[in-house]
Amino acid sequence: MLELYYFENSICSERALMTLAEKKVTEWIPHHVHLFKREQFDPEYLKLNPKAQVPTLVHDGQVIRESSLICDYLDDLYPEPSLKPRGSASIARMREWIKEADESGFEGVASLSFVIAFREKLMAMSEEDRRAYWAGQTVLARTQRQKSCVYEGFNSPYAMRAIATWEHIFQKIEETITDEHPWLMGDEFSLADLNFAPFIARLDGLQLVDPWLADRPHAQTWWQSVKDRPAYIEARVGPSAEETDKMAIEGARSAREFEEARAEYLRQYN
DSSP: OEEEEEOTTOHHHHHHHHHHHHTTOOOOEEEEOOGGGTGGGOHHHHHHOTTOOSOEEEETTEEEESHHHHHHHHHHHSOSSOOSOSSHHHHHHHHHHHHHIIIIIHHHHHHHHIIIIIHHHHHTSOHHHHHHHHHTOSOHHHHHHHHHHHHHGGGSHHHHHHHHHHHHHHHHHHHHOOSSOOBTTBSSOOHHHHHHHHHHHHHHHTTOHHHHHTTOHHHHHHHHHHHTSHHHHHTTOSSOHHHHHHHHHHHHHTHHHHHHHHHHHHHHHO
């Protein structure tokens, strides 16, 4: 029995959902965990995921946590079609891409999400409700990042780090993709492409992708190819219907601040 605990507007959950769609797995039990209703702090869920994060996969009683590990596990569990390249060295290079997504890409997207989309929602709360929202969190670094982004906006050092991170990632994608090798690992779509997809979809929802890809035609082609995959569509990767318009509005409203912050980064460090 396969069970997935997820939140529909969670970029990490979308990784697992897209992997299930790529594998054409339909026999699984969904458990929706609403993060803004604090369902991730339910004592029963914390037994499965002590970090109070989604997604969590349970397979025949075995608990698998961390989204990229869940995707890798599902690829092994359902080996066809494979989402790994052939050869140990190629698999290592694929995992290097995923490591970059996990270690810096996620934090960058999370920071920009809080600066642009979630900041208003949290600032609209009472101080007491904001304290309660953060009080239950189990990872201090995450709480500090969120607070900085909410209270400081684009002046947060996490916002500048996020811009630097994604400037680097998009340039790396641009330099990797060619007409002959349309995917990050060459000829075939892999877990490298998949693990980036929900992160970039969130940036797209925040109206940030077009500025970054304007002068990067290979990355543009790659991103369109990712969005055209049936699994991307089936998994409904990207902001949920409820959030799409709101994120677009907030993204448009923040466009000038983003461009100014990006220009400042390019002036100082590029």
